[in-house]
Amino acid sequence: MPGLITMDDLTNEEIISILDDAEKLLPVARGELYLPLLQGRILGNLFFEPSTRTRMSFETAMKRLGGNVVNLGDVKTSSVVKGETLFDTIQMVDGYTDIIAMRHPRQGAAQYACDSAKVPIMNGGDGAGHHPTQTMLDLFTIRQAHGTLEGLNVVLAGDLRYGRTVHSLSHALTRFGCNVTFASPESLRMPEEIVADLKAHGAEVVETDDLLGQINSADVIYMTRIQKERFPDEDEYAKVAGAYKLHARDLDGAKAEMIIMHPLPRVDEIHPSVDKTRHACYFEQAFNGVVARMALMCWLLGVTVPEDVNQAGGVL
Protein backbone atom coordinates (compact mmCIF):
# COMPACT_ATOMS: atom_id res chain seq x y z
CA MET A 1 0.00 0.00 0.00
CA PRO A 2 1.40 3.45 -0.78
CA GLY A 3 2.38 5.42 2.27
CA LEU A 4 4.83 8.15 3.15
CA ILE A 5 7.84 6.59 4.85
CA THR A 6 10.67 8.67 3.40
CA MET A 7 10.68 11.56 0.94
CA ASP A 8 11.76 9.06 -1.73
CA ASP A 9 8.13 7.92 -1.78
CA LEU A 10 7.16 11.18 -3.51
CA THR A 11 8.31 12.64 -6.82
CA ASN A 12 8.99 16.38 -7.00
CA GLU A 13 5.79 16.78 -9.02
CA GLU A 14 3.79 14.96 -6.34
CA ILE A 15 5.32 17.14 -3.63
CA ILE A 16 4.34 20.30 -5.52
CA SER A 17 0.84 18.98 -6.15
CA ILE A 18 0.34 18.21 -2.42
CA LEU A 19 1.67 21.66 -1.48
CA ASP A 20 -0.74 23.24 -3.97
CA ASP A 21 -3.61 21.33 -2.33
CA ALA A 22 -2.39 22.49 1.08
CA GLU A 23 -2.48 26.09 -0.14
CA LYS A 24 -6.10 25.64 -1.21
CA LEU A 25 -7.02 24.11 2.15
CA LEU A 26 -5.70 27.01 4.25
CA PRO A 27 -9.17 28.48 5.03
CA VAL A 28 -10.32 25.01 6.12
CA ALA A 29 -7.28 24.61 8.39
CA ARG A 30 -7.99 28.02 9.91
CA GLY A 31 -11.58 27.01 10.65
CA GLU A 32 -13.02 29.65 8.29
CA LEU A 33 -14.59 27.09 6.02
CA TYR A 34 -16.15 23.64 6.53
CA LEU A 35 -15.13 21.13 3.88
CA PRO A 36 -15.73 17.51 4.97
CA LEU A 37 -13.59 15.85 2.30
CA LEU A 38 -12.70 12.97 4.63
CA GLN A 39 -16.10 12.47 6.25
CA GLY A 40 -16.52 8.85 7.31
CA ARG A 41 -12.77 8.19 7.31
CA ILE A 42 -10.88 7.20 10.45
CA LEU A 43 -7.25 8.06 11.22
CA GLY A 44 -5.34 5.76 13.58
CA ASN A 45 -2.81 7.72 15.62
CA LEU A 46 -0.10 5.31 16.78
CA PHE A 47 2.43 7.24 18.81
CA PHE A 48 4.75 4.86 20.60
CA GLU A 49 6.79 7.76 21.91
CA PRO A 50 5.92 11.29 23.03
CA SER A 51 4.60 13.81 20.52
CA THR A 52 2.71 17.05 20.88
CA ARG A 53 2.63 18.88 17.57
CA THR A 54 2.74 15.94 15.21
CA ARG A 55 -0.01 13.96 16.97
CA MET A 56 -2.24 17.00 17.53
CA SER A 57 -1.83 18.35 14.03
CA PHE A 58 -2.70 14.97 12.48
CA GLU A 59 -5.78 14.84 14.68
CA THR A 60 -6.76 18.42 13.88
CA ALA A 61 -6.20 17.85 10.16
CA MET A 62 -8.50 14.80 10.08
CA LYS A 63 -11.21 16.51 12.15
CA ARG A 64 -11.11 19.72 10.09
CA LEU A 65 -11.85 17.55 7.06
CA GLY A 66 -14.81 15.90 8.77
CA GLY A 67 -13.11 12.60 9.67
CA ASN A 68 -12.53 10.85 12.96
CA VAL A 69 -9.49 9.77 14.93
CA VAL A 70 -8.70 6.82 17.18
CA ASN A 71 -5.60 6.99 19.36
CA LEU A 72 -3.30 4.28 20.66
CA GLY A 73 -3.21 6.26 23.88
CA ASP A 74 -0.48 5.84 26.43
CA VAL A 75 1.86 3.04 25.38
CA LYS A 76 2.21 2.07 29.04
CA THR A 77 -1.44 1.00 29.16
CA SER A 78 -1.58 -0.64 25.71
CA SER A 79 -0.83 -4.18 24.54
CA VAL A 80 2.69 -3.04 23.69
CA VAL A 81 3.76 -3.46 27.33
CA LYS A 82 2.41 -7.01 27.22
CA GLY A 83 4.95 -7.73 24.49
CA GLU A 84 2.78 -7.34 21.42
CA THR A 85 4.82 -7.09 18.24
CA LEU A 86 4.53 -4.08 15.97
CA PHE A 87 3.27 -6.45 13.28
CA ASP A 88 0.33 -7.55 15.43
CA THR A 89 -0.49 -4.00 16.54
CA ILE A 90 -0.58 -2.92 12.91
CA GLN A 91 -2.82 -5.84 11.92
CA MET A 92 -5.33 -4.72 14.53
CA VAL A 93 -5.29 -0.99 13.77
CA ASP A 94 -5.29 -1.73 10.04
CA GLY A 95 -8.71 -3.27 10.51
CA TYR A 96 -10.05 -0.36 12.55
CA THR A 97 -8.91 2.56 10.41
CA ASP A 98 -8.49 3.95 6.89
CA ILE A 99 -5.06 5.52 7.37
CA ILE A 100 -2.39 5.39 10.10
CA ALA A 101 0.01 8.02 11.44
CA MET A 102 2.76 6.57 13.56
CA ARG A 103 5.85 7.45 15.55
CA HIS A 104 8.10 4.77 16.98
CA PRO A 105 11.43 4.81 18.83
CA ARG A 106 12.92 2.11 16.59
CA GLN A 107 14.35 3.10 13.22
CA GLY A 108 12.67 1.36 10.30
CA ALA A 109 9.41 0.87 12.20
CA ALA A 110 7.41 2.89 9.67
CA GLN A 111 8.62 0.86 6.67
CA TYR A 112 7.99 -2.31 8.67
CA ALA A 113 4.45 -1.15 9.40
CA CYS A 114 3.95 -0.23 5.76
CA ASP A 115 4.98 -3.74 4.72
CA SER A 116 2.51 -5.15 7.28
CA ALA A 117 -0.52 -2.97 6.54
CA LYS A 118 -3.21 -2.61 3.91
CA VAL A 119 -3.99 1.03 4.74
CA PRO A 120 -1.51 3.87 4.06
CA ILE A 121 1.11 4.53 6.74
CA MET A 122 2.40 8.05 7.41
CA ASN A 123 5.76 8.14 9.15
CA GLY A 124 5.65 10.64 11.99
CA GLY A 125 9.21 9.80 13.03
CA ASP A 126 11.07 6.48 13.39
CA GLY A 127 13.99 6.62 15.81
CA ALA A 128 16.64 8.88 14.31
CA GLY A 129 15.43 7.93 10.83
CA HIS A 130 12.93 10.03 8.90
CA HIS A 131 10.09 12.45 9.50
CA PRO A 132 8.66 13.14 6.03
CA THR A 133 5.34 14.68 7.11
CA GLN A 134 7.38 17.30 8.96
CA THR A 135 9.30 17.83 5.73
CA MET A 136 6.06 18.47 3.85
CA LEU A 137 5.09 21.24 6.27
CA ASP A 138 8.65 22.59 6.20
CA LEU A 139 8.57 22.76 2.41
CA PHE A 140 5.17 24.41 2.54
CA THR A 141 6.51 27.04 4.95
CA ILE A 142 9.59 27.71 2.82
CA ARG A 143 7.55 28.03 -0.36
CA GLN A 144 5.07 30.31 1.39
CA ALA A 145 7.91 32.63 2.45
CA HIS A 146 10.00 32.60 -0.71
CA GLY A 147 7.48 31.70 -3.41
CA THR A 148 9.72 28.87 -4.59
CA LEU A 149 11.63 25.84 -3.38
CA GLU A 150 14.34 26.13 -5.97
CA GLY A 151 17.86 27.45 -5.63
CA LEU A 152 17.59 28.69 -2.04
CA ASN A 153 20.49 28.82 0.43
CA VAL A 154 19.37 26.72 3.37
CA VAL A 155 21.38 26.26 6.57
CA LEU A 156 20.47 23.26 8.71
CA ALA A 157 21.91 23.75 12.18
CA GLY A 158 22.28 21.95 15.49
CA ASP A 159 21.86 18.23 16.03
CA LEU A 160 22.06 16.84 12.52
CA ARG A 161 23.10 13.36 13.62
CA TYR A 162 20.02 12.41 15.61
CA GLY A 163 17.57 15.04 14.31
CA ARG A 164 15.27 13.10 12.01
CA THR A 165 13.53 16.22 10.70
CA VAL A 166 16.73 17.41 9.04
CA HIS A 167 17.41 13.98 7.54
CA SER A 168 14.20 14.03 5.53
CA LEU A 169 14.38 17.75 4.79
CA SER A 170 17.93 17.66 3.42
CA HIS A 171 16.92 15.01 0.88
CA ALA A 172 13.97 17.07 -0.30
CA LEU A 173 15.85 20.38 -0.46
CA THR A 174 18.66 19.02 -2.59
CA ARG A 175 16.13 17.50 -4.97
CA PHE A 176 14.81 21.02 -5.58
CA GLY A 177 18.30 22.35 -6.22
CA CYS A 178 18.78 24.17 -2.92
CA ASN A 179 22.29 24.84 -1.66
CA VAL A 180 22.43 23.11 1.68
CA THR A 181 24.89 23.93 4.44
CA PHE A 182 25.13 21.68 7.49
CA ALA A 183 26.24 23.63 10.58
CA SER A 184 26.80 21.37 13.57
CA PRO A 185 29.33 20.33 16.18
CA GLU A 186 31.73 17.64 14.99
CA SER A 187 30.04 15.00 17.15
CA LEU A 188 26.58 15.76 15.75
CA ARG A 189 27.38 15.84 12.02
CA MET A 190 24.89 14.59 9.45
CA PRO A 191 25.13 10.75 9.16
CA GLU A 192 27.58 9.62 6.50
CA GLU A 193 25.05 7.63 4.49
CA ILE A 194 22.82 10.68 4.14
CA VAL A 195 25.71 12.88 2.98
CA ALA A 196 26.72 10.11 0.56
CA ASP A 197 23.15 9.89 -0.77
CA LEU A 198 22.95 13.64 -1.31
CA LYS A 199 26.29 13.70 -3.12
CA ALA A 200 25.23 10.72 -5.24
CA HIS A 201 22.27 12.82 -6.37
CA GLY A 202 24.65 15.58 -7.43
CA ALA A 203 24.19 17.88 -4.45
CA GLU A 204 27.03 20.04 -3.21
CA VAL A 205 27.08 19.66 0.53
CA VAL A 206 28.95 22.07 2.79
CA GLU A 207 29.68 20.98 6.36
CA THR A 208 30.85 23.50 8.95
CA ASP A 209 30.84 24.12 12.68
CA ASP A 210 30.35 27.88 12.19
CA LEU A 211 26.65 28.77 12.32
CA LEU A 212 26.98 32.54 12.77
CA GLY A 213 29.19 32.79 9.67
CA GLN A 214 26.34 31.44 7.52
CA ILE A 215 23.62 33.90 8.54
CA ASN A 216 24.14 36.70 6.01
CA SER A 217 23.96 34.51 2.93
CA ALA A 218 21.09 32.31 4.12
CA ASP A 219 17.51 32.35 2.80
CA VAL A 220 16.45 29.84 5.45
CA ILE A 221 18.04 28.90 8.77
CA TYR A 222 16.58 25.69 10.14
CA MET A 223 17.47 25.29 13.81
CA THR A 224 17.23 22.05 15.77
CA ARG A 225 17.57 21.30 19.46
CA ILE A 226 20.83 19.90 20.73
CA GLN A 227 19.87 17.29 23.27
CA LYS A 228 21.76 17.15 26.53
CA GLU A 229 21.56 13.38 26.75
CA ARG A 230 23.75 13.03 23.65
CA PHE A 231 26.77 14.29 25.60
CA PRO A 232 28.94 12.48 28.15
CA ASP A 233 28.86 15.40 30.61
CA GLU A 234 27.22 18.75 31.26
CA ASP A 235 30.36 20.84 30.53
CA GLU A 236 30.80 19.32 27.11
CA TYR A 237 27.13 19.98 26.33
CA ALA A 238 27.32 23.60 27.51
CA LYS A 239 30.40 24.23 25.38
CA VAL A 240 28.86 22.84 22.22
CA ALA A 241 25.30 24.09 22.67
CA GLY A 242 26.52 27.66 23.26
CA ALA A 243 27.75 27.91 19.67
CA TYR A 244 24.32 27.01 18.30
CA LYS A 245 22.13 29.68 19.82
CA LEU A 246 20.55 32.48 17.83
CA HIS A 247 19.89 35.90 19.36
CA ALA A 248 18.19 38.84 17.60
CA ARG A 249 21.50 40.74 17.58
CA ASP A 250 23.07 37.98 15.45
CA LEU A 251 20.63 38.75 12.64
CA ASP A 252 21.65 42.34 11.82
CA GLY A 253 23.32 41.40 8.54
CA ALA A 254 20.71 38.84 7.49
CA LYS A 255 18.74 39.16 4.25
CA ALA A 256 15.38 40.86 4.86
CA GLU A 257 13.40 37.87 3.61
CA MET A 258 15.47 35.26 5.48
CA ILE A 259 13.32 33.00 7.67
CA ILE A 260 14.24 31.08 10.81
CA MET A 261 12.51 27.73 11.24
CA HIS A 262 12.50 25.17 14.04
CA PRO A 263 10.53 21.90 14.34
CA LEU A 264 9.93 22.74 18.03
CA PRO A 265 10.11 22.26 20.94
CA ARG A 266 12.97 24.72 21.37
CA VAL A 267 14.97 25.02 24.54
CA ASP A 268 17.73 27.65 24.38
CA GLU A 269 18.74 27.55 20.73
CA ILE A 270 16.49 30.44 19.67
CA HIS A 271 16.42 33.33 22.13
CA PRO A 272 12.93 34.85 22.70
CA SER A 273 14.31 38.13 21.28
CA VAL A 274 14.20 36.48 17.84
CA ASP A 275 10.43 35.93 18.12
CA LYS A 276 9.77 39.62 17.48
CA THR A 277 11.95 39.84 14.39
CA ARG A 278 10.58 39.53 10.86
CA HIS A 279 12.66 36.39 10.49
CA ALA A 280 10.85 34.24 13.08
CA CYS A 281 8.72 31.68 11.27
CA TYR A 282 8.53 28.71 13.66
CA PHE A 283 5.02 29.25 15.03
CA GLU A 284 3.60 29.68 11.55
CA GLN A 285 5.53 26.56 10.62
CA ALA A 286 3.84 24.64 13.46
CA PHE A 287 0.41 25.79 12.21
CA ASN A 288 1.31 24.64 8.72
CA GLY A 289 1.54 21.10 10.13
CA VAL A 290 -2.24 20.97 10.00
CA VAL A 291 -2.68 22.11 6.42
CA ALA A 292 0.19 20.02 5.05
CA ARG A 293 -1.16 16.89 6.75
CA MET A 294 -4.67 17.62 5.49
CA ALA A 295 -3.42 17.71 1.92
CA LEU A 296 -1.25 14.63 2.46
CA MET A 297 -4.13 12.55 3.83
CA CYS A 298 -6.36 13.56 0.91
CA TRP A 299 -3.63 12.52 -1.50
CA LEU A 300 -2.95 9.17 0.19
CA LEU A 301 -6.68 8.38 0.35
CA GLY A 302 -7.25 9.35 -3.27
CA VAL A 303 -9.56 12.26 -2.43
CA THR A 304 -9.40 15.20 -4.82
CA VAL A 305 -9.16 18.66 -3.30
CA PRO A 306 -11.51 20.94 -5.30
CA GLU A 307 -9.96 23.84 -7.19
CA ASP A 308 -12.36 26.30 -5.60
CA VAL A 309 -12.75 25.29 -1.96
CA ASN A 310 -14.89 28.35 -1.20
CA GLN A 311 -17.51 27.15 -3.62
CA ALA A 312 -17.27 23.51 -2.43
CA GLY A 313 -17.26 24.25 1.30
CA GLY A 314 -19.71 25.76 3.73
CA VAL A 315 -19.32 28.45 6.33
CA LEU A 316 -18.89 27.16 9.87
Place this chain on the structure above:
Amino acid sequence: MSQEGNMRRVTAIKNGTVIDHVPAGKALSVLKMLGIEGDMSNPVSLVMNVPSKKMGGKDIIKVEDRELNQSELDKLALVAPDASVAIIRAYSVAEKMEINLTEEVVNVARCTFSNCITVNPREPLPHRLVVTSRDPLELRCRYCGKTQDIDGLIDNLL
Protein backbone atom coordinates in the same frame (compact mmCIF):
# COMPACT_ATOMS: atom_id res chain seq x y z
CA MET B 1 53.29 -22.42 -5.82
CA SER B 2 51.17 -23.41 -8.83
CA GLN B 3 47.38 -23.69 -8.79
CA GLU B 4 47.76 -27.43 -8.92
CA GLY B 5 50.07 -27.26 -5.94
CA ASN B 6 47.49 -25.30 -4.01
CA MET B 7 44.89 -27.95 -4.62
CA ARG B 8 47.29 -30.67 -3.55
CA ARG B 9 47.74 -29.18 -0.12
CA VAL B 10 44.68 -31.23 0.65
CA THR B 11 43.69 -34.49 -0.98
CA ALA B 12 41.20 -34.68 -3.82
CA ILE B 13 37.71 -35.53 -2.69
CA LYS B 14 35.57 -38.30 -4.16
CA ASN B 15 32.18 -36.66 -3.74
CA GLY B 16 31.17 -33.26 -2.42
CA THR B 17 31.67 -29.54 -3.06
CA VAL B 18 34.82 -27.48 -3.66
CA ILE B 19 34.66 -23.74 -3.09
CA ASP B 20 37.65 -21.98 -4.61
CA HIS B 21 38.67 -18.31 -4.83
CA VAL B 22 37.36 -17.42 -1.41
CA PRO B 23 38.98 -14.12 -0.32
CA ALA B 24 42.01 -14.83 1.88
CA GLY B 25 41.02 -15.21 5.50
CA LYS B 26 37.28 -15.54 4.85
CA ALA B 27 37.02 -19.36 4.79
CA LEU B 28 35.87 -19.59 8.40
CA SER B 29 33.14 -17.02 7.69
CA VAL B 30 32.06 -19.08 4.69
CA LEU B 31 31.79 -22.20 6.84
CA LYS B 32 29.76 -20.29 9.36
CA MET B 33 27.43 -18.97 6.68
CA LEU B 34 26.89 -22.49 5.40
CA GLY B 35 26.18 -23.75 8.90
CA ILE B 36 29.16 -26.10 8.72
CA GLU B 37 30.22 -26.60 12.31
CA GLY B 38 32.91 -28.78 13.87
CA ASP B 39 30.40 -31.33 15.12
CA MET B 40 29.07 -32.35 11.71
CA SER B 41 29.99 -35.74 10.34
CA ASN B 42 31.14 -34.68 6.84
CA PRO B 43 34.90 -34.26 6.52
CA VAL B 44 35.86 -30.66 5.66
CA SER B 45 39.27 -29.59 4.32
CA LEU B 46 40.36 -26.02 4.32
CA VAL B 47 43.42 -24.13 3.12
CA MET B 48 43.91 -20.48 3.90
CA ASN B 49 46.09 -17.70 2.52
CA VAL B 50 47.51 -19.63 -0.43
CA PRO B 51 48.92 -17.61 -3.36
CA SER B 52 46.54 -16.81 -6.23
CA LYS B 53 47.35 -15.15 -9.54
CA LYS B 54 43.87 -13.69 -9.74
CA MET B 55 43.45 -12.62 -6.14
CA GLY B 56 46.92 -12.39 -4.62
CA GLY B 57 45.85 -14.74 -1.85
CA LYS B 58 42.83 -16.96 -1.40
CA ASP B 59 41.18 -19.68 0.67
CA ILE B 60 39.84 -23.02 -0.59
CA ILE B 61 37.21 -25.21 1.07
CA LYS B 62 36.33 -28.83 0.33
CA VAL B 63 33.23 -30.33 1.86
CA GLU B 64 32.97 -34.10 1.39
CA ASP B 65 29.75 -36.00 0.75
CA ARG B 66 27.61 -32.90 0.58
CA GLU B 67 26.43 -31.07 -2.50
CA LEU B 68 25.58 -27.50 -1.66
CA ASN B 69 22.48 -26.13 -3.37
CA GLN B 70 22.10 -22.77 -5.13
CA SER B 71 20.29 -21.01 -2.29
CA GLU B 72 23.02 -22.05 0.16
CA LEU B 73 25.67 -20.77 -2.21
CA ASP B 74 23.92 -17.47 -2.82
CA LYS B 75 24.36 -16.64 0.86
CA LEU B 76 28.11 -16.62 0.22
CA ALA B 77 27.74 -13.53 -1.93
CA LEU B 78 28.07 -11.49 1.25
CA VAL B 79 31.68 -12.62 1.86
CA ALA B 80 32.86 -14.39 -1.28
CA PRO B 81 30.98 -13.01 -4.29
CA ASP B 82 33.63 -14.18 -6.77
CA ALA B 83 34.15 -17.68 -5.41
CA SER B 84 33.94 -20.55 -7.88
CA VAL B 85 32.08 -23.66 -6.87
CA ALA B 86 32.37 -27.18 -8.25
CA ILE B 87 30.27 -30.21 -7.41
CA ILE B 88 32.48 -33.30 -7.42
CA ARG B 89 31.23 -36.78 -8.20
CA ALA B 90 33.59 -39.76 -8.45
CA TYR B 91 36.67 -37.47 -8.32
CA SER B 92 35.50 -35.45 -11.35
CA VAL B 93 33.86 -32.08 -11.69
CA ALA B 94 30.25 -32.95 -12.37
CA GLU B 95 28.85 -29.43 -12.23
CA LYS B 96 30.10 -25.86 -11.95
CA MET B 97 27.99 -23.39 -10.06
CA GLU B 98 28.04 -19.63 -9.72
CA ILE B 99 27.28 -17.49 -6.74
CA ASN B 100 24.58 -14.96 -7.54
CA LEU B 101 24.26 -11.74 -5.64
CA THR B 102 20.55 -11.04 -5.82
CA GLU B 103 19.14 -7.50 -5.58
CA GLU B 104 17.90 -8.25 -2.09
CA VAL B 105 19.33 -10.68 0.45
CA VAL B 106 16.34 -12.12 2.30
CA ASN B 107 16.45 -13.97 5.62
CA VAL B 108 20.20 -14.56 5.51
CA ALA B 109 21.30 -12.14 8.21
CA ARG B 110 19.78 -9.68 10.64
CA CYS B 111 20.42 -5.92 10.25
CA THR B 112 23.53 -4.81 12.13
CA PHE B 113 22.01 -1.56 13.44
CA SER B 114 21.21 -1.91 17.14
CA ASN B 115 18.07 0.28 17.03
CA CYS B 116 16.48 -1.28 13.95
CA ILE B 117 12.89 -2.50 14.35
CA THR B 118 14.08 -5.99 13.32
CA VAL B 119 16.16 -6.47 16.50
CA ASN B 120 13.01 -7.81 18.16
CA PRO B 121 13.29 -11.53 17.32
CA ARG B 122 9.51 -11.93 17.64
CA GLU B 123 8.76 -9.56 14.75
CA PRO B 124 7.70 -11.94 11.96
CA LEU B 125 8.48 -10.14 8.68
CA PRO B 126 11.56 -11.34 6.72
CA HIS B 127 14.94 -9.71 7.24
CA ARG B 128 15.61 -7.84 4.00
CA LEU B 129 18.96 -6.33 3.03
CA VAL B 130 19.00 -4.40 -0.23
CA VAL B 131 22.17 -4.46 -2.35
CA THR B 132 22.96 -0.81 -3.11
CA SER B 133 26.42 -1.40 -4.59
CA ARG B 134 28.08 -4.56 -5.91
CA ASP B 135 31.66 -3.34 -6.06
CA PRO B 136 32.46 -2.47 -3.35
CA LEU B 137 29.69 -4.51 -1.79
CA GLU B 138 27.21 -2.34 0.11
CA LEU B 139 23.92 -3.41 1.60
CA ARG B 140 21.25 -1.44 3.41
CA CYS B 141 18.45 -2.65 5.59
CA ARG B 142 15.09 -2.29 3.80
CA TYR B 143 13.48 -1.08 7.01
CA CYS B 144 15.92 1.26 8.79
CA GLY B 145 18.02 2.15 5.73
CA LYS B 146 21.31 1.75 7.59
CA THR B 147 24.41 0.72 5.66
CA GLN B 148 25.47 -2.70 6.91
CA ASP B 149 28.76 -3.62 8.50
CA ILE B 150 29.69 -6.70 6.45
CA ASP B 151 31.76 -8.29 9.23
CA GLY B 152 28.89 -7.64 11.62
CA LEU B 153 26.53 -9.43 9.25
CA ILE B 154 28.53 -12.62 9.65
CA ASP B 155 27.80 -12.44 13.39
CA ASN B 156 24.12 -11.82 12.62
CA LEU B 157 23.53 -14.80 10.36
CA LEU B 158 20.12 -16.36 10.83
